[in-house]
Amino acid sequence: EDFQLCLGFKGPEAGGKDLKGKIERFKEMITQVVKKYPKAQFRFVDASIGGTASNLAIFRLDRDVLAKDPDLVFLEFICNDGGENRDLLNTCCYESLLRRMIGAGIPVQQMFFTFKWWVQNGAPYEKTHQRIVDYRKLAEVYQTAVGDIYQDTKLTAEPAGKIWPIDGGHPGDYGYTFFAQAGIVGYERAVAAKTACVVPEQPVFGTVENLQRLDAEKLSLPKGWSRKLTFRNAGWFDGMAARRMGDVAVSSGKDAEPLKVSATANLIGIFGEGDDRGLKCEVWNNGAKWTTFDLSPHVGAPLFVWRFQTLKDWAKGVTGEHQLEFRPVPPADEKTQGEVRIGAICTATLKPATAGVASDGKAAAAALEKIDHARGK
Numbered sequence: 001e002d003f004q005l006c007l008g009f010k011g012p013e014a015g016g017k018d019l020k021g022k023i024e025r026f027k028e029m030i031t032q033v034v035k036k037y038p039k040a041q042f043r044f045v046d047a048s049i050g051g052t053a054s055n056l057a058i059f060r061l062d063r064d065v066l067a068k069d070p071d072l073v074f075l076e077f078i079c080n081d082g083g084e085n086r087d088l089l090n091t092c093c094y095e096s097l098l099r100r101m102i103g104a105g106i107p108v109q110q111m112f113f114t115f116k117w118w119v120q121n122g123a124p125y126e127k128t129h130q131r132i133v134d135y136r137k138l139a140e141v142y143q144t145a146v147g148d149i150y151q152d153t154k155l156t157a158e159p160a161g162k163i164w165p166i167d168g169g170h171p172g173d174y175g176y177t178f179f180a181q182a183g184i185v186g187y188e189r190a191v192a193a194k195t196a197c198v199v200p201e202q203p204v205f206g207t208v209e210n211l212q213r214l215d216a217e218k219l220s221l222p223k224g225w226s227r228k229l230t231f232r233n234a235g236w237f238d239g240m241a242a243r244r245m246g247d248v249a250v251s252s253g254k255d256a257e258p259l260k261v262s263a264t265a266n267l268i269g270i271f272g273e274g275d276d277r278g279l280k281c282e283v284w285n286n287g288a289k290w291t292t293f294d295l296s297p298h299v300g301a302p303l304f305v306w307r308f309q310t311l312k313d314w315a316k317g318v319t320g321e322h323q324l325e326f327r328p329v330p331p332a333d334e335k336t337q338g339e340v341r342i343g344a345i346c347t348a349t350l351k352p353a354t355a356g357v358a359s360d361g362k363a364a365a366a367a368l369e370k371i372d373h374a375r376g377k
Contacts, residue, residue: 025176029184045070049304050238053080054093056306059213059271059346061100064244073101074147074183076111079169083118083129088315091134092206092350098142099207102197109145109186110135113179116168120160125150134205143198147186153178206352210264210319213271214345216249224256224328225249230273230343231302241273241304245343248272252339253279253328261326265347266319269308270326276300277338283309284325292329295340304343310350319349 034042047064049056054077065073075097081090101108118129126133132150139146149155155163155178163175171179189195216227228250234240241248249259268283270293278296282289293307311318324347328340 025173025180029180032184046238048238049244050236051080052306053077053082054090054097055267055308056269056271056346058093058096058208058211058348059269059344060244061097062213065101066104066106070106073106073108074111075101075108076113078110078112078129078131078135079115081131083115083131086130086134088206088352088354089310089350091131092203092352093208094135095138095203095205096208098138098144099199099203102142102144103199107145107195107197108142109147109183109190110139111179111183111186112136112146112148112150113182114149114155116160116164119150119156138204141200141204143195145186145190145195145197147182147184149178149182152182152185203351203353205354206350208348209351210347210349212263212265212345212347214261215245216247216343219249219259219261219342219345221249222257222259224254225251225259228341230341231275233302235297235299235301235303239303241302241343244304245271245273248341248343250339250341251328252337253330256328258284258325258327259342259345261324261345261347263322263324263347264319265322265349266311266314267308267346267348267350268311268322268324269306269346270295270342271306271344271346272304272340272342273302274305274339274341275302277336278305279331279338279340280329281340281342282327282329284327285322287323295342308346314350315352317351322347 030042030044034040045065045068047060047068049060057077077090077094081087081094098108112132112135114125114129118125136146138144158178163171163178165172165175221227226249227247230242230245230248231240232242251259268285270281272295274295274297276296276298278294281293281295283291283293291309293309295305295307297303297305311320324345326340326342326345331338
């Protein structure tokens with residue numbers, strides 16, 4: 001029968017020779033699968049964006065995964081969700097991905113990858129890579145398949161420098177064989193066990209409600225705004241905004257009226273793109289200035305940008321009705337040309353089910369973005 005495989009995991013990537021090696025390893029993995037199921041017709045979908053976490057994935061799931069009608073999804077955010085911590089924000093978002101996909105009848109295989117610094121200091125990885133404790137609990141409750149790089153490969157027997165020759169986050173050609181092997185072992189184990197995913201009545205850690213992604217095409221643009229195509233180049237391949245959004249709402253900030261949106265939410269974000277001329281954008285909430293997003297990626301090349309913030313007391317489930325205004329900040333120097341480029345305004349209500357470790361997730365997101373963006377320079 002026809003079989004569609006949606007690659008929903010974001011395995012660390014790199015360019016140049018390493019990218020060539022990744023492709024070769026992937027071809028080997030596909031060859032094994034095709035030989036095992038010779039009558040099947042396969043379609044593979046890459047739904048990944050490097051350097052991003054579950055808090056953006058919740059707004060991409062419909063467009064980039066569910067719309068492809070996949071028969072199987074490989075899901076990996078255990079690194080970029082902040083593996084060294086158990087921050088509740090990303091855990092709620094991650095669990096909501098499981099609930100929505102499995103609830104739609106899509107089998108999910110969770111992928112547990114790692115970074116170099118979590119395996120080289122001799123400490124038990126459950127302590128250096130704490131998030132795996134919670135995500136393994138989700139695998140148990142939701143009965144998902146699991147491809148675990150710690151348990152399904154001989155990773156720790158290999159020199160870390162051989163697996164990660166470029167930096168601590170992105171494996172080289174040799175290292176990708178371990179990532180692929182974990183996926184293969186976990187998949188075959190699940191098939192043999194006739195694994196069937198389930199959705200528990202109540203979430204374990206939390207979930208997300210009131211999801212709203214207002215793409216530029218849906219926004220009513222006021223004076224000083226226009227609709228334009230996304231950039232057609234980027235710092236790296238999966239960072240190209242054109243792959244993950246349609247047109248963008250653009251403003252130079254000069255004589256621009258606020259872009260207004262209504263939402264029930266405790267998380268508000270902008271998913272867009274920028275270059276080194278990207279401007280800042282003030283966000284006003286119910287008539288008062290709330291925060292300012294810097295929409296430049298600061299990498300010397302066009303790239304997607306994802307900026308978000310939570311409202312106070314979100315971890316207690318506090319939410320509300322908000323009248324939001326997005327106001328571009330013109331450059332101080334009138335001769336400087338810059339733009340705010342918004343692909344989508346995203347809002348949601350995070351609903352924790354447990355009193356876990358909670359923050360706004362921004363510190364972890366900024367650190368991981370810096371790691372991933374470094375490879376684009």
